[in-house]
Amino acid sequence: MKRKAIKNLVQKYLTYEYHKSLNNSAIETLKSIESIKGKTDARFIKLSNEYAGDILGWRGYAPWLYVYSAIAGSFKEGWIPDNYYGKIVVPALKGQYGKIGDLKSLTNKLFNENIFPDLLYYTNGLFFTTDYCAFPPEKIKEYVFRDSNKVVFKKDNSGRGFGISIFDESNFDVNKIKTLGDGVIQEYIKQHAFFKAFMPNSVATIRITTAIDDYGSCTARACFLRLGRSKDTHINSESRILIPVNLETGALHDQGFMPNWNLTDRHPDTGTLFAKKQIPNFAKCISTAVALHKSMPLARCIGWDMIVDENDDVKIMEWNGNHNGIKFSEATQGPCFSDLGWENLWRTSK
Incomplete structure (x- = not known):
């Protein structure tokens, strides 16, 4: 019982920190927008607060609605705030x-399509082809540069431009790839x-x-x-x-x-x-x-x-x-998901 109470306490703290971080980001974003466009209409702030509380179940979801309103110059029902998406929609509709x-190494196993530029996978100390045959390290350089003068390495769990390295024949090193961690070597797309x-x-x-x-x-x-x-x-x-x-x-x-x-x-x-x-x-x-x-x-x-x-x-x-970004699309093109009922997911979320 004590262990469960501690686990719940830790989860509450992590949730608090998650919302705090994303809402702080929203407030900073709003300040940046307002420095360019001027103060956001108070009516939109009020509508955002009401919508977050009445429809989404918590006013803590309002800050990203402020941002969307500042960009759109209006308030639109159906918007999904970034932190609501991460804490409610992602667990409910994606799970693990x-x-x-x-x-990265699972891509071809899942899709089996040649439209991905994957050349080799590096996972758990081994290099694999896209049909998951082990590949000898001493032949990697010749293999990946057979049709291109540049390749890209992307680490697992990378994003936002981080975890990406670009190599040509002069600086490519198999041992360097190993130090970067699990990931994929892709051809450099022209x-x-x-x-x-x-x-x-x-x-x-x-x-x-x-x-x-x-x-x-x-x-x-x-x-x-x-x-x-x-x-x-x-x-x-x-x-x-x-x-x-x-x-x-x-x-x-x-x-x-x-x-x-x-x-x-x-x-x-x-x-x-x-x-x-x-x-x-x-x-x-x-x-x-x-x-x-x-x-x-x-x-x-x-x-x-x-x-x-x-x-x-x-x-x-x-x-x-996982948490694919939706906030730019919501602010500039949204609401993008208003017919899907996502605003009701908080009522049944765990």
Whole structure:
């Protein structure tokens, strides 16, 4: 009995710290937005508080609703706050299955598709091919550079641009890979000229979010484009630019967002404008994400990071099945999930 009481106390503390951290982040984000756009309308703050308390069960979910309102310039019923998503939706609709996406070596076992750029997996001290045959370390360098002059290594449980290393033949070292930990070696994708025009130094990322409803139907819910900066070898959260994408057409919005939520109508390094630009082969991007999610329905909301390569083929860089980010899409395109009943999940959550 005493052990159970201690466990409950620890859980309450961790939950408190989780909400405190995310709500502090929301308040800092709101300050940044208000420094650009001015004070958020008091009516929206009031509506956010009421909606969080009356509909979502706790006013502690309101701060991210403030952020969404500040970006949208209005309050919209149906928004899902970031901390509500993490504490209520993720456990209820994903359980332990969403975490599988953090284990890179399972990708081909789950999907068995050649649209992932995976070359070799490194897990528990062994290198494996994508059909899970052990591979001799002394032949790895020759194997991974047979068709490319660069490769990417991604660690398990990596995200937000961290845990990613890019190698060429001159600095690739098998022992270095081993010290980085379990993960995947991927080919370096040669992106379509459309994305190169924005930033040639790093590969852009199309994020498509899909969700499965209570009847098993899967649909795309949101999309945005991530672009890196000239000083970066790959996209990271500290410097990336995010541009909302029209789900029906693949057209970029006229303006994108800097990390501080300041607006820009062009890439700040190359000067390429976002207006009147449409992602190539976008219908294939959507259909690919939906088809893959149908083959892995155990996690009911997934964020797919993909790109269209120089041959007009869709390539999936990774899938995010655990706490895939929804706050940018909710703020700029949402509410994205208002027909799914997520606002009621807190009533039956454990």
